[in-house]
Amino acid sequence: MPERPDAADLLATARALLLESLLPALPRERQIEARMVARAMEIAARMGPPSATVLEGATAMIRAGHADPGQPAHAPLLAAIREELRARCAVSDPRAIKKDTP
Amino acid sequence: MHKAALEGWLSGAAGAPVEILSMARLSGGAIQQNWGVEATLGGAPQRWVLRTDNAATLAVSRGRAEEFALLRAAHAAGVTVAEPLFCCADADVAGAPFFVMRRVPGTASGHALAKAAAARGGNPALAAAHGRELARIHRIRPPREDLAFLGSNDFIAEMRARLDAAGTPRPALEWGLRFMERNAPPALPPVLLHRDFRSGNVMVEGDTITAVLDWEFSGWGDPYEDLGWFTARCWRFGQDGLEAGGIGSLADFLAGYAAEAGWAPDPARVRFWQLGATIRWAVIAADQALRHISGQERSLELALTGHMVPALEWEVLEMTDAGTP
Structure with a gap:
């Protein structure tokens, strides 16, 4: 096990220093870059091991109409897509799913 | 960019002597370049934008002529665009094909x-x-x-x-x-x-x-x-x-x-x-x-x-x- 603090802690601490201490000292036109760096650190801190959800063959099924309403695959495939997407949103942009957290 | 070559070409295209007073890079990324051009045309002051590609990006160099054609069609249809003036397909004049349009005021944010x-x-x-x-x-x-x-x-x-x-x-x-x-x-x-x-x-x-x-x-x-x-x-x-x-x-x-x-x-x-x-x-x-x-x-x-x-x-x-x- 690596020495603590872990990756998420390091990124969060570094990000706080960047936003609270360095950003105000930057000229206004460079502040956007500091905000981008902070955003990258925020996303990276939320990244865990890859999700186990596999959506093998979904593209072909959907294009062929085999997941259209009324097809047996419709509901299960939609549920799997949602689950996989919810996991990716939780890392990249949790605000997107805030109103949908089960 | 060679000022004399550019002035020569623009004078021919405009049918009157063009003198470039100043040129300054406005914006653009890895592919396009926009230059603000202060010039005179037959002695009358002009504010233009010269749009070109970086010389290295030859694959897209045809793009400027097409963009010029679109701007002309839009301008003729009454769409509010910067009036397109001259288009040069010869890469020898400015290092890459370019076109010139009238500079307009405003911001796009x-x-x-x-x-x-x-x-x-x-x-x-x-x-x-x-x-x-x-x-x-x-x-x-x-x-x-x-x-x-x-x-x-x-x-x-x-x-x-x-x-x-x-x-x-x-x-x-x-x-x-x-x-x-x-x-x-x-x-x-x-x-x-x-x-x-x-x-x-x-x-x-x-x-x-x-x-x-x-x-x-x-x-x-x-x-x-x-x-x-x-x-x-x-x-x-x-x-x-x-x-x-x-x-x-x-x-x-x-x-x-x-x-x-x-x-x-x-x-x-x-x-x-x-x-x-x-x-x-x-x-x-x-x-x-x-x-x-x-x-x-x-x-x-x-x-x-x-x-x-x-x-x-x-x-x-x-x-x-x-x-x-």
């Missing part, structure tokens, strides 16, 4: 416009002005010999091809495309689509549009595609309540369009194409991230754009019949 519009509860006049501009663009119809280079697009097929080329399965976008395929109303006869007509690509000064910019994605297609693009949530710059580009209401925007087009778009169909817009922006954003990931153009901005894709995919699902009940 989607965020600033949306913020200003929201502070006054929406800007109906500016929203309507955008509608009128788009209707003027859509008055240009095929066939056009001067625009023969433009392709016509089958939206769904194009999006699927781009997803296949990118190589990452995106079932939520597939779901949205299949929903469009099952529910699309028959397409209207093709018109000239700008295909990136959104706040941020339109120069504005005060409440007046001074130029429609960025014509590189134009093609023939269903006018509703452009209407959906302008009004989709992803181009409202944080002002979700102002459906028309974060500037005004959908009704104000469509009223401006109808006044110029002579027909009134159906708001339900515009919203249907907001789904198309969200899918297309997700596809483009994923491609932009790939430019970073592949090493073609390492950039934190491109990298972060990739992380916008999951939320866009989520929005796509919500806009179909898969939406959360």
Whole structure:
């Protein structure tokens, strides 16, 4: 096990220093870059091991109409897509799913 | 750039002696360059913009002549664009083909416009002005010999091809495309689509549009595609309540369009194409991230754009019949 603090802690601490201490000292036109760096650190801190959800063959099924309403695959495939997407949103942009957290 | 060679060519093109007083790089990325040119034409002062490509990017050098043809067609149709003046296909004059257009005042910042519009509860006049501009663009119809280079697009097929080329399965976008395929109303006869007509690509000064910019994605297609693009949530710059580009209401925007087009778009169909817009922006954003990931153009901005894709995919699902009940 690596020495603590872990990756998420390091990124969060570094990000706080960047936003609270360095950003105000930057000229206004460079502040956007500091905000981008902070955003990258925020996303990276939320990244865990890859999700186990596999959506093998979904593209072909959907294009062929085999997941259209009324097809047996419709509901299960939609549920799997949602689950996989919810996991990716939780890392990249949790605000997107805030109103949908089960 | 050799000033003397440029002056010589411009004098020939203009039919009167051109003297360049100053040239300064305005903006542009790795591909295009824009130069502000202060000059005199037969002694009369001129403010121009010279647009060219970096000499290394030969593959896209034909693009400037095509962009010039589009600007001419738009200008002739009464669209508010920077007046295109001269086009030089000879790469020896300035290092790459270029064209010259009149310089117009104004700024193009989607965020600033949306913020200003929201502070006054929406800007109906500016929203309507955008509608009128788009209707003027859509008055240009095929066939056009001067625009023969433009392709016509089958939206769904194009999006699927781009997803296949990118190589990452995106079932939520597939779901949205299949929903469009099952529910699309028959397409209207093709018109000239700008295909990136959104706040941020339109120069504005005060409440007046001074130029429609960025014509590189134009093609023939269903006018509703452009209407959906302008009004989709992803181009409202944080002002979700102002459906028309974060500037005004959908009704104000469509009223401006109808006044110029002579027909009134159906708001339900515009919203249907907001789904198309969200899918297309997700596809483009994923491609932009790939430019970073592949090493073609390492950039934190491109990298972060990739992380916008999951939320866009989520929005796509919500806009179909898969939406959360």
